[in-house]
Amino acid sequence: xxxxxxxxxxxxxxxxxxxxxxxxRTKKYTAEDWERIKREAKGLYQAFQHCKSESLNSxxxxxxxxxxxxxxxxxxxxCDDEMLLNLADLYEQDLRYANNIDKAGGEGTAxxxxxxxxxxxxxx
Numbered sequence: 001x002x003x004x005x006x007x008x009x010x011x012x013x014x015x016x017x018x019x020x021x022x023x024x025r026t027k028k029y030t031a032e033d034w035e036r037i038k039r040e041a042k043g044l045y046q047a048f049q050h051c052k053s054e055s056l057n058s059x060x061x062x063x064x065x066x067x068x069x070x071x072x073x074x075x076x077x078x079c080d081d082e083m084l085l086n087l088a089d090l091y092e093q094d095l096r097y098a099n100n101i102d103k104a105g106g107e108g109t110a111x112x113x114x115x116x117x118x119x120x121x122x123x124x
Contacts, residue, residue, distance in 0.1 A: 068113070068117075
């Protein structure tokens with residue numbers, strides 16, 4: 001994340017517990033940690049892309065949603081269902097997120113993630 005994005009994130013969410021937890025966790029990450037995290041995220045994006053033709057109610061799609069939630073929870077901040085739904089809204093509203101997701105996972109990955117997250121986490 002470049003300095004302007006860090007400043008924007010801090011201005012928007014700096015007062016939240018999730019931001020504070022993420023800041024504590026990520027300041028300890030090494031360059032190797034970041035490379036691993038990027039690889040994991042890319043793999044998860046690609047899993048969503050591979051499930052594009054699956055029905056939303058398929059176990060494969062549910063696994064993708066749960067794996068993404070677990071990745072965020074273990075890497076950055078506690079990510080309950082409400083947080084994940086809020087992130088789906090963010091991915092839809094701020095095209096920078098959708099564009100980065102699509103760049104890593106392939107065209108339409110962000111849309112698939114958003115609909116899958118909403119389908120599975122609104123059911124809970």
